[in-house]
Amino acid sequence: MSWELVIGLEIHVQLRTAEKLFCSDGTAFGAEPNSQVCPVCLGLPGALPVLNGEAVDLAIIAALGLGCQVHEVSVFARKSYFYPDLPKGYQITQFSEPLATEGIVLVRSDGVERPIRIRRIHMEEDAGKSIHDRVSDGTAVDLNRTGTPLVEIVTEPDLRTPGQARTFLQELKRTLEYLDVSDCNMEEGSLRVDANVSLRASGADEYGVKTEVKNLNSFSAVERSVVAEAKRQTAILDAGGEIVQETLLWDERDGSLRAMRSKEESHDYRYFPDPDLPPLRLDSERIRVLKAGLPELPAQRRARLMEVHDLEARDVDVLIASRSLANYFEALVAVVGEAKVAANWVKGPVLKEANRVQRSVEDLGIPPSDLAALIELVEDGTVSGSMGRKVLGQMVDTGKTAREIIETEGLSQIQDSDELNAWVDAVISENAEEVERYRSGESRLIGYFVGQVMQKSKGRADPKALSAILRGRLDQ
Ligand SMILES: [Zn+2]
Numbered sequence: 001m002s003w004e005l006v007i008g009l010e011i012h013v014q015l016r017t018a019e020k021l022f023c024s025d026g027t028a029f030g031a032e033p034n035s036q037v038c039p040v041c042l043g044l045p046g047a048l049p050v051l052n053g054e055a056v057d058l059a060i061i062a063a064l065g066l067g068c069q070v071h072e073v074s075v076f077a078r079k080s081y082f083y084p085d086l087p088k089g090y091q092i093t094q095f096s097e098p099l100a101t102e103g104i105v106l107v108r109s110d111g112v113e114r115p116i117r118i119r120r121i122h123m124e125e126d127a128g129k130s131i132h133d134r135v136s137d138g139t140a141v142d143l144n145r146t147g148t149p150l151v152e153i154v155t156e157p158d159l160r161t162p163g164q165a166r167t168f169l170q171e172l173k174r175t176l177e178y179l180d181v182s183d184c185n186m187e188e189g190s191l192r193v194d195a196n197v198s199l200r201a202s203g204a205d206e207y208g209v210k211t212e213v214k215n216l217n218s219f220s221a222v223e224r225s226v227v228a229e230a231k232r233q234t235a236i237l238d239a240g241g242e243i244v245q246e247t248l249l250w251d252e253r254d255g256s257l258r259a260m261r262s263k264e265e266s267h268d269y270r271y272f273p274d275p276d277l278p279p280l281r282l283d284s285e286r287i288r289v290l291k292a293g294l295p296e297l298p299a300q301r302r303a304r305l306m307e308v309h310d311l312e313a314r315d316v317d318v319l320i321a322s323r324s325l326a327n328y329f330e331a332l333v334a335v336v337g338e339a340k341v342a343a344n345w346v347k348g349p350v351l352k353e354a355n356r357v358q359r360s361v362e363d364l365g366i367p368p369s370d371l372a373a374l375i376e377l378v379e380d381g382t383v384s385g386s387m388g389r390k391v392l393g394q395m396v397d398t399g400k401t402a403r404e405i406i407e408t409e410g411l412s413q414i415q416d417s418d419e420l421n422a423w424v425d426a427v428i429s430e431n432a433e434e435v436e437r438y439r440s441g442e443s444r445l446i447g448y449f450v451g452q453v454m455q456k457s458k459g460r461a462d463p464k465a466l467s468a469i470l471r472g473r474l475d476q
Contacts, residue, residue, distance in 0.1 A: 003199040003237060005230050006207055007165050008157035009222075011172065012150050013182045014126065014190040015058040021125045021149035022049030022092065029188045033131075033142035041125075041147035043088030048276055051076075055123065055149035056280065057290060058181040062151050063100035063121045064291050065179040066172075072284060074099045074122070076277040079269045084141050085128035093124035093152075095271040099280070105175070106299060109167045116168050117156040126150050145189075151181075157196065157207060162226040166219050169193065174298050178323045186217050193222050197229045199237060208233075209243040213250050214260065225250040228257055301326055309339035318347040324362045335372035345375060349389045353396050364396055374402035382412050387459060413462040420453070420461060420469050427452045428473060438474055446470065 020027060023040035039047035063070050075097040078090040103118030128143040153172070159165045173184050173191060184191045198210035213229055216222045228250075233243055248257045273279075296304070298320050305316045305326070320326045325346070332342045346361075350371070354361045374395070378388035383406055394405050406412055414420060427449055428435055438445040449470050453461055 001238070002202045003234055004202045004204070005160055005162075005226075006157045006198045006200060006210075007159035007162070007226060008196040008210075009153075009155045009159070009165060009168070010194040010196070011153040011155075011169070012126075012192045012194075013062070013153065013176060013184070015055050015062075015149040015151060016180070016182050017052060017055045017058065017149055019052055019054070020147040021052050021055050021123070022147055025144075025147065027148050029185075029190075031144055033140070033144060036144040037146065041087075042143065049092065049274075051277065051280070052149060056282075057286075059099055059121070059123045059149075059151045060282070060287060060290050061179050061294065062153075062176060062181045063103065064287075065175055065181075065294055065297060066103040066105060066118050066121065066153070068100035068103035068118055068121055070100045070282065070287050071097070072282045072287075073097065074280045074282075076123075076274045076280065077271045078274050079271055081269060083127065084139070085130050085143070085146070087128070087143060087146065091125060091127060092274055092277070094122035097279075098122035099151075105168060105171055107164060107168045107171055109161075109164050114158075114164075116158045116164075119154045119156050121151050121153050124150050124152055157198070157210075162223045162230070165195065165226055166223045169219055169222060171298070174320075174322065178295055178297050178301075180295070180323075186219075189217060192217050195222055195226055195229075197226055197233070198243070199230065199233045208237075209245050211243065211245065212247045213257065214247055216250060218252075221250060221252055224255060225257065228255060232257065295323075305329075309333065309343070311339060311343055315343050315347060318351070319343060322360075324360060328361050328368060331368040332371060335369055336375055341375060341379070345371065349392050353392055356393070357396060365399055366392070366395055370395065370401055377402055377406065381415070381462060381464075382406065384413055384459070384463065387411055387413070411460065414457055414460050415462040415465045417465070417469065419457075420466055423453045423456045423461065424449075424466075424469055424473055426456065435474065446474070449474070 017027060019025065020041060023038050025036045025038050025041060028036070040049055060070055074094055076092050077095040079093050079095070080090040082089060098120045100121040101119065103121065105116045105118065106113050107116050126145050126148040128141055128146040131140045131142055134140045155168070159168060176182050177184050182190055193216040195213045195216060196210045197213060198208040200206060200208040211229060211233070213225045216225055229248065236243060244262070246262050247260045249260045250257055301320050302316050305311060305319065306313060319329045329342060329346045332346060333339050336342045350361060350364070354364055357364070374388060374391060377383050378385055383391060391402050391405050391411065394400065395402060398405070431449070431452065434445055434448060446467070450463060450467060453466055453470070454463070
């Protein structure tokens with residue numbers, strides 16, 4: 001029997017606010033444990049929540065950017081459960097009346113573009129963090145994150161392969177970055193994923209029993225854990241067994257899944273409207289203004305760059321990977337003029353340097369105008385392309401301009417024929433045997449002679465001028 005894999009995702013995204021969702025504590029990552037807490041987020045008696053308007057705006061922007069319908073009335077509810085990192089004993093979230101519903105994200109994989117539906121987006125507060133390795137005889141708790149504003153984005157079960165899930169998440173993350181609603185830093189927990197996984201007989205309409213894999217904080221963890229869970233479920237079903245609805249934890253170190261608890265039903269949480277918070281009523285004008293102010297999204301930018309600059313789709317896909325990279329590219333084109341030249345530099349040497357020093361392109365310290373000056377020196381033949389790439393590395397390391405490096409290190413290409421002729425003479429007299437073979441028909445040896453002269457010139461001979469001189473001498 002063959003099985004079809006069905007995947008739905010729930011993504012928690014931390015909104016980029018200075019303050020928490022219902023109090024004015026800060027949200028900075030990495031602060032001293034329990035230094036960003038107050039009676040509201042600690043759930044002390046009598047403390048009352050006050051909704052953060054900035055968080056509401058960011059949540060609306062996220063929903064609009066993902067094509068959702070934003071509802072003018074939504075309701076905050078209490079989700080009751082006990083856990084040491086949840087001092088109130090309930091989490092404030094939205095349940096039966098969420099902020100937004102019915103969005104869509106277009107995902108391109110294997111050359112096919114398919115729509116992945118967003119079922120709902122709701123606002124909620126984060127819980128704290130239990131820390132198991134800080135004290136030797138127990139578990140410590142850090143409540144700094146308690147009350148941090150999140151949106152939870154829930155997809156319909158529209159994904160069919162682990163690869164599609166990964167591609168969807170990349171597109172979602174990129175869209176949220178373009179919208180500037182979150183830093184989406186997965187290492188710091190700003191974007192966390194739960195995956196709902198089930199199998200059904202190929203061609204069946206009904207979904208199978210699903211399990212939930214919790215708290216995945218990298219794209220590869222999502223992909224690998226779904227592969228592992230699909231394999232586990234397949235083995236059970238093939239043996240005639242039944243899938244138990246449960247929550248699983250993925251262990252990234254050994255690639256294993258273990259049962260965390262049997263999955264709760266929503267009635268276990270005793271949801272009810274939070275009596276401290278009135279329904280959230282949004283003015284339609286506020287939604288309209290935020291919609292009008294939405295930035296250009298990745299798909300639109302892809303289309304525009306392809307059209308305006310006549311670039312290939314696969315080049316543009318690299319350039320729009322982040323909004324800052326696309327901005328950098330466009331600023332460079334504005335100075336350089338030639339879009340293809342600028343694109344080749346950005347997606348090649350510039351990204352390679354960023355990767356080498358583990359910084360983003362905008363943090364490399366190379367303003368587009370400085371890179372443009374280097375490109376001009378390569379284009380006019382002052383330095384070769386390969387020397388240009390080396391100079392770029394030195395610009396990153398030293399903060400000097402291309403011209404300073406080329407002048408102080410004497411790196412400009414040698415086109416002077418006296419100098420080149422002297423090296424060619426030397427190479428010809430040192431390689432009599434190869435000269436003989438070249439003249440009797442082994443014309444591919446020209447590359448060898450060029451290499452020998454380049455060595456003598458320490459890479460500075462202009463290969464074009466050099467080739468011409470070499471051919472003139474050898475073809476006599
Ligand atoms: Zn607080």
